[in-house]
Amino acid sequence: MSDLSAARRATERRNRWLLLSPALLILIFAAAGPLLIVVVYSFLTPGDYGGVKPDFSWNAWFSVVMERDFFTEELTFADAHLSIFWRSLKLSLMTTVAAFVFGFPTAYFIATRPKRSRDAWMLLIMIPFWTNLLIRTFAIMELIRAEGTVNTLLLWLGIIDAPIQMLFTEFSIMLGMVYVYLPLMVLPIYASMERFDFSLVEAGYDLYATRWKVLSKVIFPLVKPGVIAGSILVFVPCLGAYVTPRVLGGGKNLMLGNLIELQFGQGRNWPLGAALSLTLLAIVMVALLFYVRAAGQDGEKSHG
Amino acid sequence: MIEIENVTKIYGEGKSAFRALDDVSVTIKDNEFFTLLGPSGCGKTTLLRTIAGFVDPSSGSIRLGGKDILQSPPYKRPVNTVFQNYALFPHMTVAQNIAFGLEMLGKPKREVKATVEEMLELVRMTPMADRQTGQISGGQQQRVALARALAPRPQVLLLDEPLSALDFKLRKDMQLELKRLQTETGITFVFVTHDQEEALTMSDRIAVMNAGKIRQIGGARDIYDQPAERFVADFIGDTNFLDVEVLEITGDAARVRLAGGAETTARGAAEAGTGMGAATLATRPEHARLVPAGQGVMEGLLSQVVYFGTDTHYHVTLADGAAFTLRQQNTPDMAHAFTQGDRVGIHLAPGVGQLLKD
Numbered sequence: 073m074s075d076l077s078a079a080r081r082a083t084e085r086r087n088r089w090l091l092l093s094p095a096l097l098i099l100i101f102a103a104a105g106p107l108l109i110v111v112v113y114s115f116l117t118p119g120d121y122g123g124v125k126p127d128f129s130w131n132a133w134f135s136v137v138m139e140r141d142f143f144t145e146e147l148t149f150a151d152a153h154l155s156i157f158w159r160s161l162k163l164s165l166m167t168t169v170a171a172f173v174f175g176f177p178t179a180y181f182i183a184t185r186p187k188r189s190r191d192a193w194m195l196l197i198m199i200p201f202w203t204n205l206l207i208r209t210f211a212i213m214e215l216i217r218a219e220g221t222v223n224t225l226l227l228w229l230g231i232i233d234a235p236i237q238m239l240f241t242e243f244s245i246m247l248g249m250v251y252v253y254l255p256l257m258v259l260p261i262y263a264s265m266e267r268f269d270f271s272l273v274e275a276g277y278d279l280y281a282t283r284w285k286v287l288s289k290v291i292f293p294l295v296k297p298g299v300i301a302g303s304i305l306v307f308v309p310c311l312g313a314y315v316t317p318r319v320l321g322g323g324k325n326l327m328l329g330n331l332i333e334l335q336f337g338q339g340r341n342w343p344l345g346a347a348l349s350l351t352l353l354a355i356v357m358v359a360l361l362f363y364v365r366a367a368g369q370d371g372e373k374s375h376g
Numbered sequence: 377m378i379e380i381e382n383v384t385k386i387y388g389e390g391k392s393a394f395r396a397l398d399d400v401s402v403t404i405k406d407n408e409f410f411t412l413l414g415p416s417g418c419g420k421t422t423l424l425r426t427i428a429g430f431v432d433p434s435s436g437s438i439r440l441g442g443k444d445i446l447q448s449p450p451y452k453r454p455v456n457t458v459f460q461n462y463a464l465f466p467h468m469t470v471a472q473n474i475a476f477g478l479e480m481l482g483k484p485k486r487e488v489k490a491t492v493e494e495m496l497e498l499v500r501m502t503p504m505a506d507r508q509t510g511q512i513s514g515g516q517q518q519r520v521a522l523a524r525a526l527a528p529r530p531q532v533l534l535l536d537e538p539l540s541a542l543d544f545k546l547r548k549d550m551q552l553e554l555k556r557l558q559t560e561t562g563i564t565f566v567f568v569t570h571d572q573e574e575a576l577t578m579s580d581r582i583a584v585m586n587a588g589k590i591r592q593i594g595g596a597r598d599i600y601d602q603p604a605e606r607f608v609a610d611f612i613g614d615t616n617f618l619d620v621e622v623l624e625i626t627g628d629a630a631r632v633r634l635a636g637g638a639e640t641t642a643r644g645a646a647e648a649g650t651g652m653g654a655a656t657l658a659t660r661p662e663h664a665r666l667v668p669a670g671q672g673v674m675e676g677l678l679s680q681v682v683y684f685g686t687d688t689h690y691h692v693t694l695a696d697g698a699a700f701t702l703r704q705q706n707t708p709d710m711a712h713a714f715t716q717g718d719r720v721g722i723h724l725a726p727g728v729g730q731l732l733k734d
Binding site: 269271272274275276277278279280281282285289290293294 | 428429430449450451452455456457459461463464465466467476477480481524525528
């Protein structure tokens with residue numbers, strides 16, 4: 073009897089591993105493996121024509137934040153790198169906030185439509201998302217360049233005398249990123265709003281809460297998990313954005329993604345690229361930790 | 377005092393237009409337990425939501441204490457609602473839910489705390505104050521919803537079928553509880569239900585609604601004993617409808633001839649406005665009495681006997697094929713008096729039947 077159940081348990085365990093194996097294989101070969109290589113590379117010496125030489129060195133990690141003057145060998149902070157870190161963080165944060173400002177009302181609007189038309193509205197949000205990233209980025213470029221749609225229209229209306237320089241600025245990068253990642257903000261907020269019981273809004277109004285109070289005291293606390301999820305989904309890819317700052321930043325306004333690419337390309341400094349990638353990963357991990365803690369607090373609260 | 381005058385609410389336009397409320401006028405007195413009773417879709421909830429401010433009427437006026445409230449948004453009306461699904465805030469504790477309205481009114485902290493404690497006491501939920509609303513039973517949620525709506529001391533409490541989600545026993549307890557709360561607080565209750573028994577046991581006055589109109593307003597007894605029309609008689613309790621011929625009218629009373637040829641007296645002639653000739657007579661099952669064949673005003677075949685414990689329902693097929701139901705208390709001498717298939721007579725005491733306009 074016990075032998076039989078032991079045998080059954082063993083079979084069950086084997087089946088579980090069998091079912092898990094495809095995912096495990098992908099994780100080992102496509103995530104853990106490459107990550108390990110990146111970690112190793114970050115401690116090696118750059119090769120002469122790209123690649124690495126198998127000599128251990130702290131140099132790459134050192135150059136992430138510091139630089140040695142070429143002539144005097146004086147140590148200073150790597151201002152160029154730090155300003156790129158700062159720009160990446162700043163633009164990602166601003167993009168997240170902007171995506172929330174535009175995404176929250178959008179999600180609210182869709183969630184309050186009749187059931188039948190909601191899917192149509194969601195489709196409108198999703199269609200750009202399914203379009204190639206480059207095409208969308210170049211579309212933004214076409215809109216805001218000096219002879220682009222927006223400037224032409226403003227000139228024609230007589231609102232401005234000369235075209236406004238919008239392209240190749242931090243603003244254009246942010247605009248591009250907000251446009252590209254907005255659906256990632258709308259979707260999770262919409263998901264939590266769809267489950268939201270709108271009779272609670274009536275209860276709020278009934279109990280003397282104004283529109284603003286209902287929004288801040290009733291709706292927002294209950295859709296907060298969606299807002300946090302959306303913020304993470306927008307913030308993380310923004311930090312590592314590559315195409316958008318490349319195209320809309322015009323090579324002047326680098327972000328972390330561009331800096332990393334530079335090390336593997338023209339810079340021929342793979343170890344530095346690897347170290348920068350791991351730095352980016354660390355920043356993302358910190359952001360996620362922040363998320364887990366915020367979400368965890370909510371969880372604890374609702375369980376008393 | 378709530379004065380509702382000529383309130384009409386039309387949804388949609390043109391051919392698909394639907395009159396949810398059709399020229400409704402009613403005055404609800406202070407400290408009254410007033411019930412809106414009717415089948416689903418009769419407009420009772422729409423009327424309640426119009427008072428609360430969630431529905432804008434197409435025309436008409438609503439005054440509360442002499443002041444027009446239709447221009448005010450819901451959060452400015454001194455009216456609170458107990459919602460059908462309670463609509464408790466799931467991210468707040470029981471106490472926080474009850475405090476919500478007071479906080480929104482900007483009451484000082486100490487007053488909020490005192491009132492919340494008083495309300496918890498009132499609905500006997502003090503030990504549950506710090507529970508999350510998801511962790512308490514349906515009946516307890518109901519009490520919290522009541523306390524939350526009563527805490528800001530509204531002039532009027534609106535209750536939208538608040539007992540429909542509770543099981544039978546709990547519903548009975550809550551009916552008494554609601555009546556107690558209404559008496560203790562002295563707040564006007566406007567209660568919406570489709571359950572006639574609930575309406576009869578709790579209300580000071582009942583408005584029976586159908587198809588967007590109020591069909592009759594009155595106390596429980598008036599509505600039950602003297603239904604103004606066929607719909608009311610049919611909706612409230614069980615009723616036998618008999619085709620009769622009016623022979624003579626004296627004031628409200630009338631002498632009528634039944635289908636079998638026997639004569640009896642009925643009331644309601646004045647109110648129903650029946651003239652001589654064909655009319656409908658409504659009789660409650662418990663107002664008629666089963667007697668041996670030949671002794672009553674009508675004859676028939678006892679087609680079914682259904683035993684209910686305290687009483688028995690007798691279904692009789694009359695000579696002309698119409699069905700007639702009687703309800704008889706099971707006193708010891710009544711036992712086994714009649715069995716299925718017997719020829720029986722039906723006795724109607726003079727004056728108990730009600731003449732109706734159709």
